[in-house]
Amino acid sequence: MIVNLELLLGRKVLDVNGEKAGRVFDVRCEQQGKEAIVREWVLAAGSHRTRSVSDVVQFLLLQLRARTETAKVRVVPWDKLDLRDPRNPRLTCRIDELPAE
């Protein structure tokens, strides 16, 4: 099954209890030979939506913080995110079961 990364970015992610875990922010991969393998999903609190002025400001602030490494991100191991419905990605565990970064 194919998932489009560009459409996945900014999607809200819920954990197994329906609690909000953040929004998809980036994907960490490892290049092995000619293949790139997904290792971790990165979630952050800010959205990628750009429908209002406050969205835009939030997005820019998140971008600014993400680069200076002060943004609160959650790192999800590849097998802990259920993407069978790419519009509604869900964690397969609770938020507090995620490994600390």
Next chain:
Amino acid sequence: MKNVLKIALGILTSIGGFLDAGAIATSSEAGARYGFRLLWSLAFGTLCVVFLVEMAGRLAAVSNHTVADAMRERFGWRFFVFPLTAELIVDLFVIASEIGGVCLALQFVTGIAFRWWAFPVALLIWLFIWSGSFSFVEDSTAILGLVTIVFVVAVVKLHPDYHAIGAGFIPSMPPKDAPSYWFLAVSIIGAVISPYLLYFYSSGAVEDKWTEKDLNVNRGVSVIGMGFGSLVAMAVLVVAAQTLLPAGIGSDRYEQTPLMLSMVLGKTGFYLFAASVGIACFGAAVEASLSVAYLTAQSFGWTWGEDLPPKDDARFAMVYTVFPILAAAVTFSGIDPLKLTLFSMALTVVILPILLLPMIVLMNDEKFLKSHRNGWLSNAVGVVVVVVAIVLSVVAIPLELIGG
């Protein structure tokens, strides 16, 4: 030595880029209506544009990315589409105003109504870009642009009260007609900070293969070049204040604007005025049209380069062919060129925040700027521009709409 030459050329270029229909129209209207009172707004705009142009050049020299490339890469398509669309719309009106300026100059000289010149002028703009190389476009608009120094000469001949001029640099409340005063202040800032200049400048820096070694050249060009362009714009304001204001002529009727030079320099002044306006606007129209082509090509990753034969970057060439024609159609519709210019300048201020905020974020990014990230001063100036632009556009433009 080579650096001195580069700076000299860059300075000439900046005159071409700085002085355009907007700068001339807003400066002369400000002088004619409020004397020296709005000089502060020109000075503020100049300070901002110096910092912004320096940033655009630094980004290009260090990262080898143009502003458009870097913005799309850093913020993604879904965000980038907003500044891109806003800039394309504003550019259409800006180019229409510049074409209008050239047409007016031709009307002054020939007596044929300006709108009939719109398409011939667009064709000339296209021909210039189509056949010239980047340095040809850069240098020829620059050298021809030197004619605008006539305004500085006129200031010297008028012996204005230099103390009063100095006082104009301190913002003050208007004596009358507050909404129009603030609207004009907004338009001046919009005229001075032309975003197309940032795309044009950073693309030029990439075309000229700038590296970190050119950072000093970049600093020199932006400070001295923009400063010099601003000096001419200030001269326009002072001349208008000294000639049109006492004679009770508002420069809102474009037929009367050449009076500001002919009152000082006679018939020669009239022709020099027409030449200055015509050439400055033509240069700006060329740079803005080219800038639209750069922006579009870089947004979608097409091949681009003003030094390539048009056949090798057909989509890029298509944009600078079509855009001036579209803009000429706006000019041809017969809208008063002066009103069109003031409108597009105010529109520029409205979109400044969405163009400049991401740029400031970008300028703090180590991936692009390495060790040459913005210092606190550049960041502060950037934030101040954005805040002022928001306040001005939220306050001044509705005021003018209600009043006017």
Next chain:
Amino acid sequence: MKRLQLARDVLDQQLIDRYECNAGKVDGIGLELRDGEPPRVAFLDMGSDVLARRLSPRLERWLQALRKLIGRKTPEPYRVEWSKVVKIANAVTIDIDSDRDAPNHVEHWLAEHLIGRIPGASREKKKKEPEQHNQ
């Protein structure tokens, strides 16, 4: 083993082909989910449909309706297999010939039928050296 962050390092980057010509931007990235194995990056997507879809599904439908209206088939987005990616640095280098097999058909059409027919279209523009005499 090189670590990559897809949104930061790959998506929306400039693409360069094997002859160092611009070949578009990385408009989309396809990830392949596999049973019991970590997902892998399958391909890069390019094209106006991909861009429209990123803004809204409705925009993509309008674009396709518009195409139908002028009688053109909706092309599949142009895809580059991940294995063709050679280098990821300032830009993403892919091992294709963009003149032959890239999504540059608009460019070619324009060059053949419109821009190329205007006199002077293939003339080399002379580049002035900065050392030359300048007034």
